[in-house]
Amino acid sequence: MALYSEKVMDHFRNPRNVGVIEDADGVGEVGNAKCGDIMKMYLKIRDDVVTDVKFETFGCGSAIASSSMATELIKGKPVSEAMKLTNKAVAEALDGLPAYKMHCSVLAEEAIQSALTDYYSRHPEKRE
Amino acid sequence: MRIYADNAATTQPSHAAIEAMLPLLWEGYGNPSSLYTFGQRAKEALEQARADIAEVIRADPKELVFTSGGSEADNQAILSAAELGRKAGKRHIISTAFEHHAVLHTLNKLEKDGFTLTLLDVHENGMVRPEELEAAIGDDTCLVTIMSANNEIGTVQPVRELGAICAKHAVLFHTDAVQAVGHLPVDVKADHIDLLSASAHKFHGPKGVGFLYARKGVRLTNLIEGGAQENGRRGGTENVPGIVGMATALKESAARMAENAERISALRDRLIEGLREIPHSALNGDSVRRLPGNVNFCFEGIEGESLLLLLDDRGICASSGSACTSGSLDPSHVLLAIGRVHDVAHGSLRLSLGEDATEEEVEYIIRNVKEVVAYLRGFSPVWRDLMSGKAQFIL
Structure with missing residues (x-):
């Protein structure tokens, strides 16, 4: 039995949206190296839409796959929708994660939230 | 293509070991405890394996107990030494923080049972310092358990020196030699080892079999009750094919x-x-x-x-x-x-x-x-x- 689903392995082997956005409108970083997982998300936002997103991750296979999937799920979506991304949605889109790896999907949700919070703090007028 | 670089996890069973096991699985399936000739042939194979293994580690065949592997041997060695300590009113055990969990978890259990534990520093290079062992030994010490070679970082401890210190202070010395046996020379007498654990699949034998060496005079406590096998020290019909495979693999490893x-x-x-x-x-x-x-x-x-x-x-x-x-x-x-x-x-x-x-x-x-x-x-x-x-x- 494989450790991860095909979907997880695909996103781990070929992560989407890897990198940095130098002039990002929102940046979020969660986790810590002590626990073995850190995710950093960079967002570009135009007219309340996430037009671009990039990530950097230090972590295990499922952490990298969760970051990659989370970026795919919010890219091109309105900010209001990105705000609603849940870890469950990330895990489901990956065809599931082993129980002890669910925290990786939680971290992905938190990384997106953190980047959006940063965006709102820079643009308080956008906050509903 | 596959490059297997995880031999500390397990090794490929040797051709000779598998060949030696097959006749005992096919035809020679008799129970070594049975008195008829067919059973006694299995008994002979078992005792030949015991003699062969004893020769490699310079033990007496009677000093070997076959187990299900290294973890069982570790458990039995430590619990036996603790029982002897308890009877003598000694409740202090010395070990290290980087032992295998089969040792550490057994020690944690004893700690809850009133034993005190000293874990020696293994320093930046992963080595125990003999003088620190000697300083840690007290009147209350009943056991020193230190692995011969570490399974993760591979450091090889000065076993003979550690054993000599324990002998000098008349404290039982156990070593988890799961990574060492078959790879490094082991001489239980010269190394002053009282108890030693080994596992067959780490030296090209089959999985699910190992042995515990217990020096003559060191009384073992049973983990498994059930019969007169292994001189009453371990119940259950012996895994004859596995034991014979283990002996064959060990002889081969020792020769090379x-x-x-x-x-x-x-x-x-x-x-x-x-x-x-x-x-x-x-x-x-x-x-x-x-x-x-x-x-x-x-x-x-x-x-x-x-x-x-x-x-x-x-x-x-x-x-x-x-x-x-x-x-x-x-x-x-x-x-x-x-x-x-x-x-x-x-x-x-x-x-x-x-x-x-x-x-x-x-x-x-x-x-x-x-x-x-x-x-x-x-x-x-x-x-x-x-x-x-x-x-x-x-x-």
């Missing part, structure tokens, strides 16, 4: 030990030299006093599980001490014991070479580890912070 050790050590040193070229990496454990096939590195800025998965894609079987591979939130207790901080311990890689390793394989491993580490660092926020000076390098 010196030659193998020399060849594998040379490959190990080349592998270490190659991986040292990776910036901000460090070898774990003493570079000289280590098992012939063991290489263990930490690479800063990356996590071990993703490293293993990508190496697996390239056909390399390896292991890591990262939290994700240990199944807990903490990285390997061995790496923490030698002072590696969490951040760095998560990025560890263990490669354990076997007898059939080649120079080409070693070069392939070096090339691929370099590529995969560089790739993972390429999108690691930890590595970015280190490179930009926002965080300080540890290695």
